[in-house]
Amino acid sequence: MAKMVFIRIGEKLYPSAITNYSLSVGHKLGLIDGSNLKDVLEADSALTVVYLAAIGPNKNIDFSFDEFLFLYKTDQEELEQNYTAIIDACLDVVPNKFAEGLKKSTNTNVGKDQKKIKYPRLEIECVEDRYVLYCLASGIDSDTFWHHPIPDLERIYESRQAYKAWDNNPKTY
Structure with missing residues (x-):
């Protein structure tokens, strides 16, 4: 099972991972160029990747990207840690x-x-x-x-x- 990355947004922790929902929403909002995993890996912004991971497994998140930017209060080091953990989780394929x-x-x-x-x-x-x-x-x-x-x-x-x-x-x- 893939690792979930827990990200604090506002006062709440959210299990986060890149999902097909993440890819679809990211593409439709113009945050990534397409709806494939490679498009997340090529994203210009770590904030974009963290947002997409947060909305992926959480069906009831109702904040927009702009609202996420307002709520996600973190320093550069934590942002990079979250980003790296999300990307690592996407690429961590265990033999079946x-x-x-x-x-x-x-x-x-x-x-x-x-x-x-x-x-x-x-x-x-x-x-x-x-x-x-x-x-x-x-x-x-x-x-x-x-x-x-x-x-x-x-x-x-x-x-x-x-x-x-x-x-x-x-x-x-």
């Missing part, structure tokens, strides 16, 4: 042994009468593309998609895909 075990138990041999399926190379350009792939095609819950940290969502997707592949073609002995 669950999915790996399923992959090892999946029969990849193609029978004589069975055609091999060639999967398309997907170019995911935006959060809407990810929504179609993760929610509509793979059946991941919409709330999980929008408000869970990106590394957690990636792990859920990888495990789900590995399970579906195994379930469709388990190795037999």
Whole structure:
């Protein structure tokens, strides 16, 4: 599970992480250039990243970016610590042994009468593309998609895909 970074905004601590909701809102507000994780990593402002992380998992935050700037009273050192922790949490990918075990138990041999399926190379350009792939095609819950940290969502997707592949073609002995 991805690490949550707790950020003090005003008098309250908020669990914070970059989520698909963060990416979508950041792009729509013009705070980042697109709705992919690389756009957060290329953001011009640490304050932008901290704001997007704060709104990501917290469905009931109702303050704008300007209100956040007014409420977020911190020094440069704490801002940099929060920013670094958020970016590190985005990039902290733990090997998925669950999915790996399923992959090892999946029969990849193609029978004589069975055609091999060639999967398309997907170019995911935006959060809407990810929504179609993760929610509509793979059946991941919409709330999980929008408000869970990106590394957690990636792990859920990888495990789900590995399970579906195994379930469709388990190795037999």
